[in-house]
Amino acid sequence: xxxxxxxxxxxxxxxxxxxxxxxxxxxxxxxxxxxxxxxxxxxxxxxxxxxxxxxxxxxxxxxxxxxxx
Numbered sequence: 255x256x257x258x259x260x261x262x263x264x265x266x267x268x269x270x271x272x273x274x275x276x277x278x279x280x281x282x283x284x285x286x287x288x289x290x291x292x293x294x295x296x297x298x299x300x301x302x303x304x305x306x307x308x309x310x311x312x313x314x315x316x317x318x319x320x321x322x323x
Contacts, residue, residue: 255281264292 255277256263267285281288 262292264289264295 255266259269261269266281266288
C-alpha cells in the first residue's frame, strides 16, 4: 500500500487521498499496525547504527572475503 500511494506506511491511515479509494477499509481496519510500523523502523535503524559503531576500523578497511559456495 505504501508503494501504491508513495507515502510512508505509518502515514497511510491519515492520508487524505485515501478517502476516495477501495483501500480505506483495509487500512483503517489495520490502523494500529500501520502506525506502529514507524516505531519498528526507528528501532531497526537505531540497532543498525549501534552495530555499525562496533565495527573495528581496521577490519572495515580490509577487503571482504569471499565465502565458499
